[in-house]
Amino acid sequence: MMAHKGMASFPTRADVVIIGGGVVGCAIARELARYSLSVVLLERAPDVAMGTSKANSGILHAGFDADPGTWKARLNVRGAQLYADVSEGLGIPRREIGSLVVARNEADLATLDGLKRRGVENGVTGLEFWSRDQLLSHEPNVSPDVAGALWAPSGAVVCPFLATIGFAENAIRNGVRIVTECAVTGIDVTDGRVAAVVTPLGRIQARYVVNAAGVFSGDVARMAGDDSFTITPRRGEYILFDRSAGSLVNTVLFPTPDKVSKGILVAPTVHGNVFIGPNASEVDDKADHETTGVGLAQIVAGARKIVPALPLPTAITEFAGLRAAAGKDFIIGASPVTRGLVHAAGIQSPGLTSAPAIAEVIVESLREEGLVLSPNPAFVPDNPRRPVFHEAAPTEMADLIAANPLYGRVICRCETITEAEIVAAIRAPCGARTIDGVKRRVRAGSGRCQGGFCGPRVTAILARELGIPVTAVRKDAPDSWLFLPRAALDGIDLPTRETSHA
């Protein structure tokens, strides 16, 4: 492990170790921070939100898809309510724009009937059937060849990166330690109970371990002798359009679902882009985030069934995410084999929506496993608000620049992101350490040029703020060096692995 200025020593003991810094692990970390406990979250990537939590549809589902009584059904509805309560305080962008499931024929209309009944049973409110005319007046770009739709006013869109980062930052503010670039390689079990987790940076003694390792959660379970489930990665590909395509649709448009997935949708992002996708293909490799010609053609064909005139020339990027498929429902609760091990595994869609509700159930499971929970009297529920320059009124912009001239330096021209916002994103408790880490936090590089203009400037700011040479700045992944191979960086003090400033 490299030594870094101001870095706290690697923890050797904790009440609870959480494995995985996706939205689920980070939501659990924040929920545990309500109690007087020592909690450590270990993430093998250089940042949180680098697994499935960074590559999904970003939808807070209303909750009519899952079979009543399942974890998915219960936690979707509860999770969506919790986001409504906490998003503003945690700095999570969220817009309640509703969703529509579009029926193209009589058989689809019968499916909508079933969805509505299921939704009512799951506790979803406000569900309504819309006629073809109602649908077309709300969504003029939808194919005229439709039969009607199911309207869910509680459907919303959210920024999945800032959801994860918002939970993580709040957890850190309340005493949780998050250590990135720290892969768990083993779990010590003594007398049938977890005793410690093993990492290349050291061993942490812990009587409770939460497995929130996404597509790797089956492997983590097996480290503790539990082979009760297996995860199969199922890839979904996407195309993202520039914000100039933002008026294409006003709400999330689903086709009627098939047996495997919710189908290929056309939807706005919370930031005003539009995307199409995802498809669903099983892959062998849990790191296979490739997009393919075949897959992209599939999603274009699928999306055109809902919106025929897609603005394909405004496509700015493609990406893919992996569903952690493990059966019909989430795997949540105490391991059937190893005491002290609690799973939040197989968290497919609606996992983003359900994350804060999963966190509540996991904390309850830990209590049932014997963890003593006494309230943390210093718990602070919110994160401080950071100004978003391009959203400010002109007079506020002038005030911001007067208070900090770095607000007057626009670094990302496509999205109008200033140097002050980038610096704040790096200096925050769960601060950015990579170019894409900056992008996920403040959107520098998210626009039409995809970082072609601002990439070198962001690199220079990262180097200055982290106190490292520009040659040591990475794009995103552990080995994504921009200028030199890793070997050439030996002896250079690289950015801290611990995102906590504790």
Ligand SMILES: Cc1cc2nc3c(=O)[nH]c(=O)nc-3n(C[C@H](O)[C@H](O)[C@H](O)COP(=O)(O)OP(=O)(O)OC[C@H]3O[C@@H](n4cnc5c(N)ncnc54)[C@H](O)[C@@H]3O)c2cc1C
């Ligand atoms: C195509 C697609 C579309 C989706 N759309 C939606 C949607 O619109 N709405 C919705 O609610 N849900 C959606 N989902 C589901 C949602 O994205 C996931 O349920 C959620 O992101 C899962 O979060 P997680 O924290 O469990 O996993 P992840 O985000 O994958 O996090 C797991 C983390 O564990 C880390 N890790 C793994 N092994 C180790 C180890 N040994 N040591 C340390 N760290 C480790 C990984 O690096 C990773 O960061 C979608 C999923 C996909 C794939």
